[in-house]
Amino acid sequence: MRTFFLTLMFLLILPSSHASTLAEYTFDEPGKAEDFRTVTEEMRCLVCQNESLAGSNAELAVDLRNEIYDMMKAGRNKDEVIDFMVSRYGDFVLYRPPLKPSTYPIWFGPLIVFLIGGVVLFRILKRKSLTRETKLSTDEQHRLDDLLEQSTDPRDNNQ
């Protein structure tokens, strides 16, 4: 039974590990293969939106990979390929969206949340340290002394 499940697990893993090999795309020029990999990994497959173009087995992803491959083979550089894709599919294809007003929340949102958290934390800590430094009034100090004198540690008595 265990072997069965293990086999099943490996079979499930198999297709995805196969998809991420871009070995069939070869370039003569050095560095181009690297560029190709970067570009396709930084682009979203529009059919299965959580996969990159490099990793997707969707038919459209295969077509787009081939298109990008042909463009790069023909001597176009990374930026030209990105322009090509964005002019057709919009910023949505980019996993790393460009910095512009409509994307400000994505870029600065985490920082703002972090700052709010920082301010809240700072204020809480400050209030805590203030309460600790509060001096006891004379009456309170006397009462405290009395209480301390009266109290005896039970462990000491047992000895």
Next chain:
Amino acid sequence: MNQYLRYSIPLFVFAVIAAFLYKGLGMNPREIPSPLIGKSVPEFSLPTVEDAETIVKSDNLLGKVYLLNVWATWCVSCRAEHQTLVHLSRSGKVEIVGLNWKDDRDKALSWLNRLGDPYVINIFDKKGRTAIDLGVYGAPETFLVDSKGVIHYKHAGPISMELFNETLLPMIEDLKRKG
């Protein structure tokens, strides 16, 4: 009072997050704004579905307001949409140009014979290259194009009569008036 206010902060934060998540539930992740709105239909030169020898060029489509409908026989939603398209073409309110996407010619022809042919022209994009230029990422997709070949609207997914009457028809009439 102050105490109540303080304890209501987590509730408030929860409410905000819940509101965003609830909104997200109702949103369609497939609805991606097209960068092609306001731009011209990309140039192409492709055969028709009916005849491999007849070549249609993008310029041939100029001069009329039309819907460009991307479809395929392998696409289930297109099957669901088809009756609406047939109905629309019979109503005479708008002409529909088909872009048959990565499909089989024989299958496409038998589909049209069986279910009716709503298209004035049916372009055969076997390789899907023109679809890439149009930013197509699924079928069906429909573009509203004016007489100068400029795209005014894009809808991903099947067209319903509601969508046509409420959104497309007012735009079509407006574009026709402008010429």
